[in-house]
Amino acid sequence: MENITKWRPKHKYRKLTDQEKSKKRDKYGIIAVGNSIPSIISSFRSMRLPKAFRKALKSEKIKKPLPLQRQGIPIALLGRDALIISISREGKTLIFCLPLIIASIQEQLRLPFSENEGPLGLIIVPSRELANQIFTFLKDFLHNLKGYPKISICLCVGGISMQDQLETLQKGVHIVISTPGRLSDLLNKNKINLKLLRILVLDEADRLLDLGFDEEVRTVLSHTSFNMQIILSSSTLPKRMQEFASNFMKSPVYISSSRSEIKKLQITHICEIVTNEGKLLKLLESLMKTEPPILVFCENKTENDSLQEFLSQRKIECASLHGGKMQNLRSKAINDFNKGYIKVLIATDMAAKGLSFEKVKHVINFDLPKDIDAYMQRVCRGSKKVHVTSFITYKNDKRFLKDLAEFVEEIGGEMPEFIQEIRGEVESKCEFCSIRGHKKFSCSLLQMEMLKSELPLQR
Known part of the structure; x- marks a missing residue:
């Protein structure tokens, strides 16, 4: 595959043996699977990023790579197909944005884009909120990047005027960030041409598949050239994802971490045993325990709206966030919450996935999530020092509570005694291989299954 960025690591990294590379990965808790995997590089300067790029990163408060x-x-800049298994706070957005920016600059210097040309890079995400978050990051970074030609980016999502998006596309665009629905509309109306596409990113790819966007993604691929870099990011690795990688990616590298960043979080876990009838009263009590802003998670849209009505009647400034809301209301809820106009944001897992609220110091699980992966995603929505309050009823799955206890123990926290007692009642079972005694985040069979071949596993 052609390396569109023309980047390559310094000689001292290229000459490292596989054993030396593995030691560096072990040092940072990184798992990498694939052929000819480049070495870890511990600084942006050592990655050979120009000074202007490093300054732009500092403007975004990014001083060193996670x-x-x-x-x-390094994998992305070399033009390799990659599948990134990542929870929040691990910096996956920068991993796929850097090659998009560098490739766009080089192409613009070589032959400037004219009308109706592009995009060179396409980022597909499952929600408008996540699309806007990535668009904002790119816009701010490019604004701070001095001394390079202007790079055009376009946000293509539903809920806002398509005409404005069409005008941007018609001027020529380097990078498009889009949701599947709006992208399908543009393709069906021949308003976007993907023949020049060289880098495709599917962010939150597991959720794209969960929401049934398989066909939309395949339609996009049918409009592109074969010689294209594909980068997938996902918080989980279902078999459908592995099949997709096997069918559409060329010698991909799979990378994941051993939760090095989540272990740095200072999490206080509070578990409250409640009845269904007593949850609302307990919610009011919990909201009084910390300063706002506070993020509340519930199971579905109906309960989300009910909680908003309940809190609003008690003069608590709040908003709800779920997929059934109009886009302008969802955007307003996020904006008002980030600016402190409202104190409480009530969200579903689907609506909040991929979003970050760094000022939040209290996360309340009004309903427990379906599994420990979802719990981790919720925890990572807030600040690095966060209280997590979970309401537990007698209907909750003991196996999940046991997983929760194991997770908290793994990252160095404490759990209430009654949950610790549950650990002895339920035997561990891996959700992937069904073998008891370990969980899927430590399953060696899962790591090997990622390859679907006999490539060596490198750590």
Whole structure:
């Protein structure tokens, strides 16, 4: 595959043996699977990023790469197909944005884009909120990047005027960030041409598949050339994802981490045993325990709206966030919450996935999530020092509570005694291989299954 960025690591990294590379990965808790995997590089300067790029990163308060970025950025800059298994706070957005920016600059210097040309890079995400978050990051980074030609980016999502998006596309665009629905509309109306596409990113790819966007993604691929870099990011690795990688990606590298970033979080876990009838009263009590902003998670849209009505009647400034809301209301809820106009945001897992609220110091699980992966995603929505309050009823699955206890123990926290007692009642079972005694995040069979071949596993 052609390396569109023309980047290559310094000689001292290229000459490292596989054993030396593995030791560096072990140091940072990185797992990498694939052929000819480049070395971890521990600084942006050592990655040979120009000074202007490093200054732009500092403007975004990014001074040094996170562990996953130290492996992921070299892989992405080399033009390799990659599948990034990542929870929040591990910096996956920068991993796929850097090659998009560098490739766009090089192409613009070589032959400037004219009308109706592009995009060179396409990022597909499952929600408008996540699309806007990535668009904002790219816009701010490019604004701070001095001394390079202007790079055009376009946000293509539903809920806002398509005409404005069409005008941007008609001027020529380097990078498009889009949701599947709006992208399908543009393709069906021949308003976007993907023949020049060289880098395709599917962010939150597991959720794209969960929401049934398989066909939309395949339609996009049918409009592109074969010689294209594909980068997938996902918080989980279902078999459908592995099949997709096997069918559409060329010698991909799979990378993941051993939760090095989540272990740095200072989490206080509070578990309250409640009845269904007593949850609302307990919610009011919990909201009084910390300063706002506070993020509340519930199971579905109906309960989400009911909680908003309940809190609003009690003069608590709040908003709800779920997929059934109009886009303008969802955007307003996020904006008002980030600016402090409202104190409480009530969200479903689907609506909040991929979003970050760094000022939040209290996360309340009004309903427990379906599994420990979803719990981790919720925890990572807030600040690095966060209280997590979970309401537990007698209907909750003991196996999940046991997983929760094991997770908290793994990252160095404490759990209430009654949950610790549950651990002895339920035997561990891996959700992937069904073998008892370990969980899927430590399953060696899962790591090997990622390859679907006999490539060596590198750590």
